[in-house]
Amino acid sequence: MPAPSFGPNGDASADVIVAGSGVVGAMIADQLASQGHSVLIMEAALRIERAQAVENWRNTPFENRVGSDFQGLYPQAPNAPAPLYFPANNYVGLYGPDGSGFKQGYLRTVGRTTWHWAASCWRHLPVDLRMKSTYGVGRDWPISYDELEPYYCRAEEELGVAGPSETARQSPSERSRPYPMDMIPWNYGDTRFAQVVNPHGYRSIPIPQARSSRSWNGRPTCCGNNNCQPICPIGAMYNGINHVQRAEAKGVKVLVEAVVYKIDTDENNRVTAVHWYSADRQSHQATGKVFVLACNALETPRLLLLAANERNPNGIANSTDQVGRYMMDHSGFHCTFLANEPLWTGRGPVQSSCLVGPRDGAFRSEYSANKIIVDNISRVGPATLQALKLGLVGEALDNEIRRRAIFGVDLSISLEPLPDPKNRVTLSKDRRDPLGLACPDVYYDVGDYVRRGAAAAHKQLEHIGSLFGAVEFNIATQLNANNHIMGGTVMGTDPKESVVDGDGRAHDHANLWLPGGGTMVSASVVNSTLTMAALGLKSADAIANTLRHA
Amino acid sequence: MQRSRAPVVTGLSERPGGATRRTFLLATAAVTCGLGVPIGLPSANAQQSATASLDDPGFLRLSKAVTGHADLDATIASRLMAALHRAEPTFIDQAAKLARLVHEGQESEALLAAADAAGLRDTMLTLVAAWYTGTVGHGQQAEMVSYVDALMYRPVSDGLRAPTYCDGPIWWTGPPPAAGVSAPAGVPLAPSASPATAPKGG
Numbered sequence: 001m002p003a004p005s006f007g008p009n010g011d012a013s014a015d016v017i018v019a020g021s022g023v024v025g026a027m028i029a030d031q032l033a034s035q036g037h038s039v040l041i042m043e044a045a046l047r048i049e050r051a052q053a054v055e056n057w058r059n060t061p062f063e064n065r066v067g068s069d070f071q072g073l074y075p076q077a078p079n080a081p082a083p084l085y086f087p088a089n090n091y092v093g094l095y096g097p098d099g100s101g102f103k104q105g106y107l108r109t110v111g112r113t114t115w116h117w118a119a120s121c122w123r124h125l126p127v128d129l130r131m132k133s134t135y136g137v138g139r140d141w142p143i144s145y146d147e148l149e150p151y152y153c154r155a156e157e158e159l160g161v162a163g164p165s166e167t168a169r170q171s172p173s174e175r176s177r178p179y180p181m182d183m184i185p186w187n188y189g190d191t192r193f194a195q196v197v198n199p200h201g202y203r204s205i206p207i208p209q210a211r212s213s214r215s216w217n218g219r220p221t222c223c224g225n226n227n228c229q230p231i232c233p234i235g236a237m238y239n240g241i242n243h244v245q246r247a248e249a250k251g252v253k254v255l256v257e258a259v260v261y262k263i264d265t266d267e268n269n270r271v272t273a274v275h276w277y278s279a280d281r282q283s284h285q286a287t288g289k290v291f292v293l294a295c296n297a298l299e300t301p302r303l304l305l306l307a308a309n310e311r312n313p314n315g316i317a318n319s320t321d322q323v324g325r326y327m328m329d330h331s332g333f334h335c336t337f338l339a340n341e342p343l344w345t346g347r348g349p350v351q352s353s354c355l356v357g358p359r360d361g362a363f364r365s366e367y368s369a370n371k372i373i374v375d376n377i378s379r380v381g382p383a384t385l386q387a388l389k390l391g392l393v394g395e396a397l398d399n400e401i402r403r404r405a406i407f408g409v410d411l412s413i414s415l416e417p418l419p420d421p422k423n424r425v426t427l428s429k430d431r432r433d434p435l436g437l438a439c440p441d442v443y444y445d446v447g448d449y450v451r452r453g454a455a456a457a458h459k460q461l462e463h464i465g466s467l468f469g470a471v472e473f474n475i476a477t478q479l480n481a482n483n484h485i486m487g488g489t490v491m492g493t494d495p496k497e498s499v500v501d502g503d504g505r506a507h508d509h510a511n512l513w514l515p516g517g518g519t520m521v522s523a524s525v526v527n528s529t530l531t532m533a534a535l536g537l538k539s540a541d542a543i544a545n546t547l548r549h550a
Numbered sequence: 551m552q553r554s555r556a557p558v559v560t561g562l563s564e565r566p567g568g569a570t571r572r573t574f575l576l577a578t579a580a581v582t583c584g585l586g587v588p589i590g591l592p593s594a595n596a597q598q599s600a601t602a603s604l605d606d607p608g609f610l611r612l613s614k615a616v617t618g619h620a621d622l623d624a625t626i627a628s629r630l631m632a633a634l635h636r637a638e639p640t641f642i643d644q645a646a647k648l649a650r651l652v653h654e655g656q657e658s659e660a661l662l663a664a665a666d667a668a669g670l671r672d673t674m675l676t677l678v679a680a681w682y683t684g685t686v687g688h689g690q691q692a693e694m695v696s697y698v699d700a701l702m703y704r705p706v707s708d709g710l711r712a713p714t715y716c717d718g719p720i721w722w723t724g725p726p727p728a729a730g731v732s733a734p735a736g737v738p739l740a741p742s743a744s745p746a747t748a749p750k751g752g
Contacts, residue, residue, distance in 0.1 A: 054714055061692035062683035062700070087690060187722045201749040213720070223716035233714050338734035346710045348722035357749030378713050384702040388679050391671075394618035394658030397678070402705040403731045459745035471736030 001251030002038035010284045012255075014040040015547060017274055017288040019260045019303070022112030023529060024516035024536035025294030026243035027158060031540035033250035037547060040286055041247070042258040042276055044080035044295075045108035050241075053115070053231040066381040070116040070230035071105050079277065079434050080259050082108050092298070093428050093441035101331050101479030102444040106296055110256060111241030113296070113483060114529065116230035118351050119210040119237045120373075121161040122526030123152050123534075125172045125360055131418075131522045135365040137449065138418045139521045142493045143502040143538075145174065151534035153177045156208075159238045159533060160216045163208030171205060171356045181213045184222060189343035190353040193374050193409075196467050202460070203357035204374065208530075210238035211349055224348040226378050237349075258284075261437055263291075263307035263316050271316075271512045274307075277435055289550055290511050290543050294536070297327070297485035297518035301425040302440040304489070304514075317489065317506040317514065322499045324425035326487035328523040330414035331446050333454070333476040334375075335461045336382075340469030342406040346378030351412075358460060359525055368415045368453025371525040372461070379408035409468065413457050414482060414525045415450045425488055446479065484528040489518035503542035504535060511546070515539035604646040606631065612649040616677050617701060618658040626684075626696045633686035633693040634676070644673040 004014035015037040018025045029039045056073035057065070064072055069086040076082060083091045083104055094102050106113045126145035131138035153176060156163075163179030164170055183206040186194075194204035211228070212219045222236040232239070244254060255276075262275035264285075271291045275283055293300045301324040305315040315323050355372035363369075383404030392400050417423075423445060427438035458475055465473045492498025495507040504515035516532045524531075604612070610627040614620050634641045651664045658678075665674040680686050684700030686693045703712045709727045711717060 058697040058714060059694050061687075061694045062685035063688060063692060185720055185723045188726050200744055203749065221719035223719055224722045225714050225716040226711070227713040234716075337739075338736070340733050340738065342726065342729040344709055344726035346706075346713075347726065358747075361749065363747070378710060380702055380706060380710065380712075384682055388675070388682060391662075391675060393616065393662050393674070393678050396659065397682070398618075398705040399731045401682075401702055403729075403734055405706050406709070406726070406729060406731075407734050456745075456747035459747050460749075462739060463742050463745050463748060466739040466742045469738035471734050471738050473739050 002033070002036055003251040004038050004040040004253045010278065010282065012040050012284065012286040014038040014253075014286070014288050016040070016290045016292065016543065017286045018042070018292040018294060019274065020112070020294035020296065020299070021110045021240065021244055021254060022294060022296065023114050023159070023240040023243065024532050025292065026111070026240050026247055027533060027536050028292055028294065028515065028540045028543070029252045030243050030247040030250065031537065032544060032547070033247050033252045035544050037544075039247065039252045040288070041244070041252060041254045042260055042274075042286070043108070043110045043254060043256050044259045045077035045082070045110070045257065046075055047110040047254075047256050048075060048115075050231065050233070050235060054233045057227070057231055062381070066385055068229070071107070073230055074107055074109050074115065077108070077257050077279075079257060079279065079281070080108050081433065082106060090431065091433070091439055093431060093439060094444065095441060096423070096443040097445045098331065098479055099442065099444050101446070101481060102329060102442055103481045104298060104329065104485055105481070105483050106298070106485065108299070110254060111239050111244055114238060114240045117483075117527075117529065118228050118349075120351065120527040121156065121159060121163070121208045121210050121530040122524075123172060124522070124524045124526065124531055126174055127360060128522050128524040131364070137365060139492075141502075141521045142491055142498075147502075148534055148538070149174070149176055151537045152530065154537050155530055155533035156180055158243070158537070159210040159530065160212060160219060161208050161210050161530070162213040164206040169205045171359060179208060181216060184209055184211055184213050184349060184352050186352055187344070187347040187376065189345055189347070189376065190374060192341070192343060194353060197355060197464055200463070200467070201357045202355040202372070202464065204353050204355045207352055207354045207373070209349070209352070212236045222349055226346050226348065226350060226376070228350040229377070259435055259437070260293075260303060261306055261435070263309065265309060265311050265316070265509065269311060269509050271509050281435065290513065290547060292513045292515065292539070292543070294516050297488040297516065298425055298440055298442065300514055300516075300518050301488040302427065302438075305425075305427050306437055312508070317499050317508045317512065319508050320496050322490070322497065324488055325421040325423070326419040326490045326521070327423040327425060327442060327444060328417045328419060328486040328520070330482040330484045330523060330525060330527070331417060331450060331479045332412060332414040332482055333479055335411040335413060335465070335473075335475045337409050337465050337468065337470035337473040338404065338407045339409050340407075343409060344406050345376055345408055345410070346380065346405070348376060350377045351375055358457070363456070366452065367456055368417070368450045369525050370416075370453060370457045370460075371414050372457075372464075373412040373414070375410040375412050377410065379405045379410065382410075383408055409470075411461065411464075413461070415446070415453045415457070416523050416525045417446050418449050419487060419490065419521060420445065420447060423487070482527075484517070484523070486517045486520040486523050486528055489514040490521050491519040492521070502538075504539035505542060513539050513543060604642050604649060608649055609645065612645060612652060613677065613681060615652045615656060615661055616648075616658060616674050617681050619681075619701060619704070622681070623699060626699055629695045630680050630686060633695055634680060637687040637691065637693065641673070641676070644670060645677065648673050648677075
């Protein structure tokens, strides 16, 4: 098996050096190791065990659990903190009108943030890649849906996606292959919700999800532990650690607590080495033929800027000042109410149905589309919080908890920001991480397109609420982040307006790839992971091609 | 609703040989000193009168009275008591006063009314919240005591497991239990026609 080599001083060498061990980095490593290349993965933080994460969550105080503190259960590396919010560690500085809506909860743990995702595996619609030419807003992608489609199929296979077999329940239905597994069956609440809203065009359909509806590649069938976020206790849901382990079985080496901070380039601006700090704060270097930075759409631009060198004084891959720009997330909000009939939220995995009727239409030339997830996270916690606030005790308290838990509805709405160059990751001038490296700053303004889209969504939600005779109907005024970080190293054909090409290769550096969410030019309204994985596989093919001809 | 509630047995311990609050606190201090809690008792604690003390069995009986649940776990009770004391050193004294308001066969609601009249409403609700959430205190000072045994999961245990637990592969496809409780009260959203922004069935 090809494997990285290490010198006596700890320096490393491999065909392919990958920074970041999430779904994109680990999958690329696995692909290239399968083809006989030696691959080294460097991860900034710790490796954790599933059972420990489950135990940590069960030991997490009530308010943190009800407040969705999905970061706190994951142990943090002393040198490489993740953004934390209970309390806030201000690792990411947030600025601009909607900075407070950009509190991303990503992990730097081996396997990364899919440890606590909900496993939604949507595809972009074909039109999502042609926003400028179709609706006159945003940007077109340099690649077409038809080019991406085979990679979507492969990504669905890699992640083990369960989805609906009926065309009418797919979004989009433009598919060349069926889903690898049939859909995760709906519970009563999903079925009932769809019955009520679908006659009005909202089109509630099954969420395609990387969760096993049958035993799949060593993953057990989902047991509905209702704990996908923040940790699937049984491993029925895909986590990036799955690809890490697959890659390791093929000889890939993963270094933990290895913080990449510096990049060397030669006279042709090819990358020759990356430097990292080990846990004991010693600097080492890794040399290779190909370098892949897959640290997520916020950390990759940060690293490119941190690694500015003599030949690239504004940062790696940043000769046209595009690195860090066009940051996006599905900035969204929640709508909660008590329905006039019991829906029994919380039976099964944390989400299985979604309203995609508002996902596309001519209105997109004017305002943002949306999607409305019917959250299936147990309402017992919020119900208890609310019932206790009412000062109830005894049977009245028990009944109120039951009422609020089983009649309670929580909808999660995602909006589509347009790519805006002023929404940008930069380096903090005054905040440093424990290694003395500049922390990231983010300026974020969702813009009027999203604000108009939010107003349209409010009307839709009020209508939906009225269909359920909603009481205590509430729409959150504060935007929330969804950890679907996109942009920062966007793809394009013109280097003046982009950082990478359609394969995720940096315009400035022939052997540097920046794959994943950072390359995405439009956000759509759907979770970004499957598209990131598909783009990662496309990058992996391109990398393999260059290695064959090297 | 049909879910049964076990009868509640209440009353303060009158066992002369029962553990005193002082010995309980000493034991607690010894156990927790490794976690950074100073060894030794605050002087105020040592000066508590015997009538103000509440021992473990007494705390458990009080807990049954305030929650209306007879089948509470003694170990969890002891740990909640210790956590409540750590969070607020005067809490146990207040709880002891509350315990003196408890009568045999009393409903929790009646006890709350008596507690309210005695200025002990917050004490009772704090104790109830601790049992239902399994957590004592707030924010960074919160102390986690029980997860799956937190009482909040009981009212829906016929249809939902506590998250992280489950009932086997694809268990959730059957019909849920009958509601057993009335629909939420309140003024519902007025019926409305589909908004102009409603999707057209896309």
